[in-house]
Amino acid sequence: MCATVTDTPTDRSRREESTLRERIAANPRPALQWSAVALLLLVLEFGALAAGLLLVADVLVVAVTGLVEVVLGAFSDGAAEAVLGVQSSASGFLDGLRSTAHSVPTLLSRDVFPNQGYQTGPSSAWEGTFLGLQPAVVWAVRATLVYVYAAVLAYWLFRGWGVFREHYRQADWTPRDDVVDRLRDHRWGQFGIVVVLVFLTMALFAPALGPTTVDRNIESPYSHELQYYDAESGSVETTYVGDANFNSKSKGQGDQNVGVMSYDDYGRFHPFGTLTNGRDLFTFAVMGARISMSIAALSIVLASFLAVVASMTSAYYKGLIDLVTILVADGITSIPGLLLLLMVGMAFQGHWLAAILHGGFLYALAFGVIMFPGLWRAVRGPALQVSEEEWIDAAKSFGQRPRTTMRKHMLPYVLPYLLIYASMSIGGVIITLSALSFLGNGLGIDPPNPAWGRAISMGRNYVSTQSWHIAFIPGMLIVVLVTGLNAFGDGLRDAIDPESEGGGEEEAAAGGAAG
Incomplete structure (x- = not known):
């Protein structure tokens, strides 16, 4: 932070020697003000946020125990069954907590703003x-x-970083300050940030954004009923949602179409129209965003973790470890990625592991392995470069543990490069996952769970008809999201490495490789 008028060398020296807790205790007002607003924002949507976190925890528990069960199953059936018992108990406990969280009223829930209703007459x-x-x-x-x-x-989360920077950070300046300042002037990067935030909001708040719910409209339509005004009988009738869907199909034939921003015959509003089976396309699209972005995030986290560990370990120890890492990465690269994804999709059909994330968990693992060599090559050069610095040799000579040296002295140097390339790789995951869902036949996200690629497949025969929205809208969502992710990656690259900004294609590529 910049020194304020009241700062003195003694104050800055005392601040540099104190812990964060001590600095907050010495000047609690800014932290309390920020925390009060943050707490209010969290309370307004506590039920939804808690349910989302519990869902992530449940997926992680099932995923980890599932992998352990597969490994132990090769040696002992009893141990594998014990792991499955632990998984069942933990998952049931988390499901109960999630149900409780869902029951907590929130400001933006459909209970507060219900949009399903009926008329008792024509007007x-x-x-x-x-x-x-x-x-x-x-x-x-x-x-x-x-x-x-x-x-x-x-905004308030970003403001929290500003409060920390202004009042509680020890250093007057860090390289992150220049990165943020350059990103503030990078219009293309800001466009990417806005797009990412829009789709992230779509994924996080999908249940509240949709005009209906996935359970009611897609998964179990014959378990729910709705009331509507029947013009023929002149009275309010009751029917199953599934029957209403059947009579609200969009197939581009005559009046068999419910288009964008229109109502169907049952008084239901469809912002994006309906699919060929009569289901609401907007609800399908926002839940597809949640599934696609969850899988992409999981795969990029796995690939980044493998890349960071491999690059820093091989750069620190060099020699045989570096050679083995190169051979492993080259071996993975030699396997066609699409072939590996197809093999995973076909080999695990019907396996309970394929049920995690609607079939997406296994794809996330496959994507993580496929992307690992590319990310590793992107950060291997910086890791080797920093490993030759004098402070690394000094840390070794003082007997500092290798893990501590990697975490404190190498990771901060490698991480910016990883962020750049990781942000530019997520789009490829989303496109490939959509392509697998488009192909169908056991590939991609399990039906009837929403998937952008499946919507495009359903509407590909109606692009030139009045039901053009079925394929066009999900396709545009993919294009806009991937473009935004690439824009964010470009902005991040130019903010971290200003020498790469404004150059041609070759200069940009060289700049990206260098930093």
């Missing part, structure tokens, strides 16, 4: 909706509030 008021408003209006209000909330939350 009568709506029953069952928020304040008797039209379903389209209620949905628009709820969706707007969700994005306003997400924008305020994102």
Whole structure:
């Protein structure tokens, strides 16, 4: 941070020698003010946020115990069954907590802003909706509030870094300050940040954003009923959601179409229209965003972890370890990535591991392995470079443990390069996953769970008809998201390495490789 008027050399020296807790205790007001607003924002959506975190925890528990069960199953059936018992107990406990979290009322839930309703006559008021408003209006209000909330939350989290930087950070300046300042002036990078935040909000708040729910409209339509005004009988009728879907198909033939921003015959509003099976495309799309981004995030975290560990270990020890790492990376590279994904999809059909993340967990592991060599090569050069610095030799001579040296002295140097290349690799995961879902036949996300690629496949025969929205909208979502991720990666690269900014294709590539 920049020294304020009241800062003195003695104050800065005392601050550098104190812990973060001591610095906050000495000046608690900024931290308390920021924490009070942050706590209020979390309380408003505590149930939804807690349910999301518990879902992630449940997936991780099932995934880890599943891998342990596979390994132990090769040696002992009893040990594998014991692991499955632990998994079942832990997963059931987390499911109970998640159900409790879902029952906690939140500001932006559909219980507060219900948009499912019916009319009692041709021009009568709506029953069952928020304040008797039209379903389209209620949905628009709820969706707007969700994005306003997400924008305020994102700003306040960034503001928290500013408070730390201004009041509690020991150093007056760090290289991250220049990175943030350059990113503030990078319009292309800011476009990427906005796109990523929009889709991240879509994924996190998918249940609240959709005009209906996945359970009601997609997974179990014949377990739910709805009321609607029947113009023929002149009365309010009741029918199953599944039957309403059957009569709301979009197939581009005559009046068999429910287009963008329109109602079906049952008084249900569809912002993106319906699919060929009558299901709501907007609900399908936002939940597809959640699934796709979850798998992409999991795969990139795995690939980044492997790349960082391998690059720092091989750079620190060199010799045989570096040679083995090169051979492993080259061996993985020699396997066609698409072939490996197809093998994973076909080999684990029907296996309980394939049920995790709707079939996406195994793909996330495969993507992580496939992307590992590329990310490793991107950070291997910087890791080798920093391993030759004098401070690394000094740490070795003082007997510092290798793990501590890698974490404190090598990781901060390698991490920026990893962030750049990782942000540019996520888009490839999303495109490939969508392609697998497009192919179908046991590949990609398990039906009927939402997947962008499956929606494109369903609508590919209707692109030139009035049902163009089925394939076009999910395709545009993929294009916009991948473009935004690449823009964010470009902005991050130029912010970290300003010498790469503004150059041609070769200069940009060289700059990206260098930093």
